[in-house]
Amino acid sequence: IAGITQAPTSQILAAGRRMTLRCTQDMRHNAMYWYRQDLGLGLRLIHYSNTAGTTGKGEVPDGYSVSRANTDDFPLTLASAVPSQTSVYFCASSDGGRGGEQFFGPGTRLTVL
């Protein structure tokens, strides 16, 4: 693994189903983030984690949950998917410096029907 990986690459999901998007980094970064990207709205922060064991809410957290059991993994769960959650999801990490560079994963394209 080099950098950040995300899985799956893309997914079509029926509304009401549960889905977990996976994110793994091998850079030993303390901080990790989940964003969604929608046309015309840029990247919006869903949840973040400053260190393993802690999480926080971003700008658009409703309908999503996260966990951070260890440094490397930061899964994002949609408990009951809705069509408005159709988006491209990016995971990112940084070494913990405030306002510093974030490294992004390749993204997951999710379609909720």
Place this chain on the structure above:
Amino acid sequence: EDKVVQSPLSLVVHEGDTVTLNCSYEVTNFRSLLWYKQEKKAPTFLFMLTSSGIEKKSGRLSSILDKKELFSILNITATQTGDSAVYLCAVGDGSSGNTGKLIFGQGTTLQVKP
């Protein structure tokens, strides 16, 4: 409410042209301003600016920050078709208790025609 606004939202130029992309911000606890380039997939880092008036340069790309007027510009000279991408501006939130949260603008879509 903190916000980052980019302009223009889209731009079409021809190879060899020079372009200037704009980013203005209103962020309570400014820490830094970052520029990213996004082609097909993940955004890739270009610059991070923390001090006013100091230009950062990488090849044909350069950027500068004005913390008094709360904006930054990204210049690309002698554009090439490979510069076609979405350019994202983000401001680092330096609030106590958070670690490096970024507030993104909407992005500027640049298309460079041959």
